[in-house]
Amino acid sequence: MIIVRTIKEMQEAKKGLSGSIGFVPTMGALHQGHLSLIQQAKKENDHLIVSIFVNPTQFLEGEDLDAYPRREEADIKICEVAGVDIVFMPAIGQMYEKDELCIGAPAIRGYILEGEKRPGHFDGMLQVVMKLLNLSGATRAYFGKKDAQQLVLIAQMVKNYFMDVQIIPCEIVRDEKGLALSSRNVYLSAEEKERALCLSRALKRASKMVMAGELAVSVIRKEMRTVLDEADKVEYVAIVDRAFNALEEIEIGNTIILVAAWVGKPRLIDNIWI
Structure with a gap:
């Protein structure tokens, strides 16, 4: 090398x-x-x-x-x-x-x-x-x-x-609890790392809703925000197609669900491709 x-x-x-x-x-x-x-x-x-x-x-x-x-x-x-x-x-x-x-x-x-x-x-x-x-x-x-x-x-x-x-x-790489790996994770305390798991939990909740047949974006976003209540501040919950156009309904094979939130000092992002 x-x-x-x-x-x-x-x-x-x-x-x-x-x-x-x-x-x-x-x-x-x-x-x-x-x-x-x-x-x-x-x-x-x-x-x-x-x-x-x-x-x-x-x-x-x-x-x-x-x-x-x-x-x-x-x-x-x-x-x-x-x-x-x-x-x-x-x-x-x-x-x-x-x-x-x-x-x-x-x-x-x-x-x-x-x-x-x-x-x-x-x-x-x-x-x-x-x-x-x-x-x-x-x-x-x-x-x-x-x-x-x-x-x-x-x-x-x-x-x-x-x-x-x-x-x-x-593909996104996660730790054993599901937190998406990021260089900024070093700023998180042990308590903040636990709270930061709300991002991946919100995405999992959305995925389960889609698998159960729920495709309405407004319904999924509302439910995700209830899961994100452990974050200090939620900047956005967005559901878009893979060209980043807004959606009203999930399109299987062409959707990205994204979250951005502050937990402690760092601003964290995560997403799931559906």
Whole structure:
């Protein structure tokens, strides 16, 4: 495994790879969820690149950029054990100039739900993902379904800009009690972790209702909110199709149910694909 920190080093390292390239972009603080992406990418490609970069342009003013967990030494070890070929760990100055072109999220689906709560977040996310996809020369890039709106927008960017890379959605990884894994979970106390389980419980309740034949979105959302009462603040409960259009009735095979809520210090998101 080699570690590269500059654009020039990344470009040179990539030249030595022949065959398919799997790519997993991360912001570090790697956990089992990241490892599942890395393992799938390793299995499905000849070579594997992982990037570790806490991207400043997708953090809004007042968000936790400076406090975002960073564990460089541990992350490198995880990548080494997992059989990663190249770890790309650039400094901010390598990735951005003072005055450069920007990519804008779509005017509708980029400014609903996460985009409404965090305006401009998806602009920064898409900007860095395009840079990383171009740098990696990826055949396939792997993203978790937990960030469902991000995943859908990345797929749209690849389609709209005719990019020659396959976006691979990967299943959400949960702990033994059902909490969706996230780097921000380190901020949760033991008591808060128990309360945070209300997100996955609400999604399970929705799934059971659908399996029992309930398809009305208004009924399901109302029931989910009663389950979410342990959260400190519920930002949204949304039921959309897989293009993020609002639904009045569940469409089996084409629906995502999403929740966002605050529990203690961190803001948590979770979802289920139906």
